[in-house]
Amino acid sequence: MIPISPKIHKSKQNVGKAPWCVDSRFVLKNGKRQFFWTKEDALREIDKLNAEHTPNALTSDAWKWTFAELQNKYITRLSDECARGEKSQSCFLDRKRHTNQFINLMIDEKPVGEMLVKDLTMGQVALDIMDQLRVGRSKKTIENIFGSVGQMMLFAIMLGCRKTNPLEGVERKGNIAKAEQDKAKKIAPEIINQIMENLSPEWRLYVRFAITTGLRQGEQRALTWGCLDLEDSKVNVTRAVKHTTTKIDVTKTKSGQRTVPLTRDMVRSLKELYIRRGRPDAKALVFCSSIGTLRMPSKFLKALHRACDAAGVERIRWHDLRHFYASKLLMAYPNDLFRVKSYLGHATIAITQSIYGHWLDTSGEDTEAVDKLSAIF
Numbered sequence: 001m002i003p004i005s006p007k008i009h010k011s012k013q014n015v016g017k018a019p020w021c022v023d024s025r026f027v028l029k030n031g032k033r034q035f036f037w038t039k040e041d042a043l044r045e046i047d048k049l050n051a052e053h054t055p056n057a058l059t060s061d062a063w064k065w066t067f068a069e070l071q072n073k074y075i076t077r078l079s080d081e082c083a084r085g086e087k088s089q090s091c092f093l094d095r096k097r098h099t100n101q102f103i104n105l106m107i108d109e110k111p112v113g114e115m116l117v118k119d120l121t122m123g124q125v126a127l128d129i130m131d132q133l134r135v136g137r138s139k140k141t142i143e144n145i146f147g148s149v150g151q152m153m154l155f156a157i158m159l160g161c162r163k164t165n166p167l168e169g170v171e172r173k174g175n176i177a178k179a180e181q182d183k184a185k186k187i188a189p190e191i192i193n194q195i196m197e198n199l200s201p202e203w204r205l206y207v208r209f210a211i212t213t214g215l216r217q218g219e220q221r222a223l224t225w226g227c228l229d230l231e232d233s234k235v236n237v238t239r240a241v242k243h244t245t246t247k248i249d250v251t252k253t254k255s256g257q258r259t260v261p262l263t264r265d266m267v268r269s270l271k272e273l274y275i276r277r278g279r280p281d282a283k284a285l286v287f288c289s290s291i292g293t294l295r296m297p298s299k300f301l302k303a304l305h306r307a308c309d310a311a312g313v314e315r316i317r318w319h320d321l322r323h324f325y326a327s328k329l330l331m332a333y334p335n336d337l338f339r340v341k342s343y344l345g346h347a348t349i350a351i352t353q354s355i356y357g358h359w360l361d362t363s364g365e366d367t368e369a370v371d372k373l374s375a376i377f
Contacts, residue, residue: 017035018035018036018037019035019037020035020036020037020038020039020041020042021033021034021035021036021042022034022035022036022042022045022046022049024049047158048154050158062159062160062161063118063160063161064116065116065117065156065161066113066114066115066116066117067102067103067112067113067114067115067116067117067120068103068113068114070117070152070155070156070161071099071100071102071103071113071152073155073159074095074099074151074152074155074156075095075096075099077155078091078092078095078096079092094144094148095148095151095152098144098145098147098148098149099148099149099152101145102129102145102148102149102152105128105129105132105133106128106132107120107124107128107129108128112129117156117161117162118161118162120162120166121166122166122167122168122169122170124166125166125167125170126170126171130142130170130171130172130173133145134173139172139173142172142173143172146167146170146172149167150165150167150168153165153166153167186323186324186327187316187320187323187324187327191311191313192207192211192324194311194312194313195207195304195307195308195311195313195316196208196307197311198306198307198308198310198311199303199304199307200303203300203303203304203307205269205273206220206287206300207304207321208266208269209266209287210318210321210322210325211321211324211325211328212262212263212266212325213235213260213262213266213325214260214322214325214326214329214343214344215235215237215260215322216240216256216318216322216345217241217297217300217318217319218240218241218242219237219239219240219251219256219345220287221240221241221285221287221294221295221297222239222240222241222248222285223235223237223285223286223287224282224283224284224285224286225274225280225281225282225283225284225286226282226283227239227286228262228270228286230262230267230270230271230274233261233262233263233264233267234259234260234261234262235259235260235262236258236259237251237256237257237258237259237260237345238250238251238257239251240256241294246294248294251345253345253347255345255346255347256345257345258342258343258345260343261343270286273286280292297318300318301317301318304316304318322344323356326340326344326355326356327356329343329344330356337349337352337353340352340356
């Protein structure tokens, strides 16, 4: 490629204003002067202008790349930048996850990863891609995905895979929890009992805690003994294991930080576990490995699926355990959706209704949470 050459200089006249000027008026038809606070930002703008406006001397290889090939090269470059300290590990992991999600979306019954990079249109992004991304994702999450994929598209333009970014100008909307509503299915208590019978005592307690508290998997994995108040029969949810990592951080949203009641039977089981473990300190994990480290989700899923297979029932997911809790919670509090929403850690009642509204039962009385949940479970 033959790069364009916008001028860059540091203005001495812009006192108190951004001093670095990128002037593309003489090299682009609609060129203009732009000012930046740092030279690095100005140089990045020049790279962007080159990527957007340089006539592409397209190589046959780049022109024929699929999105899977592009993503592989992009992630390799990010990995190198991460190794040199130019990118953070969290940035690398986020962009890898987001671009993975993107290439696994479908267009005309074919994964995006199998498409040629040059063939993706803005219309396909606005319709096919957005329709899939909006299922179960907030607007903020979609913005994050677009940000990562947009950087990959800029990388593609610089390498000559295509001339434009098909994501630009596409309106980004979220459609919170639609996917969860579609997948939310009631599981009969008999099915849960059959699965429990085929679990080891350790995994059985893991499942019992899940179906009686409704915690998300990352939240339950991050629980320490200091989060439990066994005297007042409650668990304080404040942290979670970040997706695809072993990092424990505060819950993703403020609404995720909540207090959930514990059944009496669960309190007894946890007290027994606490004694068997030798009364660990407050920072020790509750549901840990034999050496006290984080349990990997894959190990639990394998144990759960083995139990389902042994019981001769359809395999379930972690979120199905959360749905089971939600169904029982709605039986206990059909007229108190604020309480249900709070226990589940939803941001709004509208989210709770969109996922579980079709389960609402108008029967039932409103008594204390511990008593009602103990009776149900």
